[in-house]
Amino acid sequence: MELTIILLNVAYAMLGAALAIVFMAVAFRVFNRLTPFDAHDELAKGNVAVGIVVGSIFVAVGIAMGLVIGMGLN
16 A cells, blocks of 8 residues: 555656656747747857846746645645
8 A cells, every 4th residue: 555655656756757847848948939039049159147047947947846746745
């Protein structure tokens, strides 16, 4: 009984991590479409400001998904 609960929680956490990565990619694409510049090119040029904004988007999505995963495991 305990082992199945643990395995289900691990599977749920892995699914949540995969979804978080997908949502981060979607958030980056949305950001790239909303801005008048190409964020990918700006990051390749070494634009620190774009890197900070993209990083903050990833952190925000990661925190939100982490809360969803954490609430689901309880």
